[in-house]
Amino acid sequence: MKTQVEFRSAKFPPYEGEEEQINPGLWGKRLAEYLVQRLEERGIATEEMVAEDWGWYVPVRNEGFRLALCCGHQSGDDDEFLCFTDPSTPVVKKFFKKIDATAQLTRLTDALQQILSSDPELREVVWTEPR
Numbered sequence: 001m002k003t004q005v006e007f008r009s010a011k012f013p014p015y016e017g018e019e020e021q022i023n024p025g026l027w028g029k030r031l032a033e034y035l036v037q038r039l040e041e042r043g044i045a046t047e048e049m050v051a052e053d054w055g056w057y058v059p060v061r062n063e064g065f066r067l068a069l070c071c072g073h074q075s076g077d078d079d080e081f082l083c084f085t086d087p088s089t090p091v092v093k094k095f096f097k098k099i100d101a102t103a104q105l106t107r108l109t110d111a112l113q114q115i116l117s118s119d120p121e122l123r124e125v126v127w128t129e130p131r
Helices: 029-041 102-118
Strands: 004-008 056-059 068-073 080-086 091-094 097-100 123-128
Touching: 004 102, 029 056, 029 068, 029 080, 029 102, 080 102, 102 123
Parallel strands: none
Antiparallel strands: 004 080, 004 123, 056 068, 068 080, 091 097
């Protein structure tokens, strides 16, 4: 299942001091805010974004297991971004059982695909399976 996407855009420059919240050369808060708004327009509720050392973690409201969209600037050119889901695969192990996350991941990745493909300021959108 393709749950990781890379793309290019000049639409999401860093906020002043944002790189101090995560790591030098990394940012993505504007992207995370943009995605939160667009996801909510599609009926996908999120919770408070969290700064991580690699970018921004956007929890998605979900019953039964943790679900999130992770995003940020990639190393390289200032217009390179990466988004991926947590979990990255449709099988979630919780305690001694496996949970099928296919429906929730499909809903999230379909919404993300619609968001990215409908914005003319985003280009070179490439989906991949997690490594």
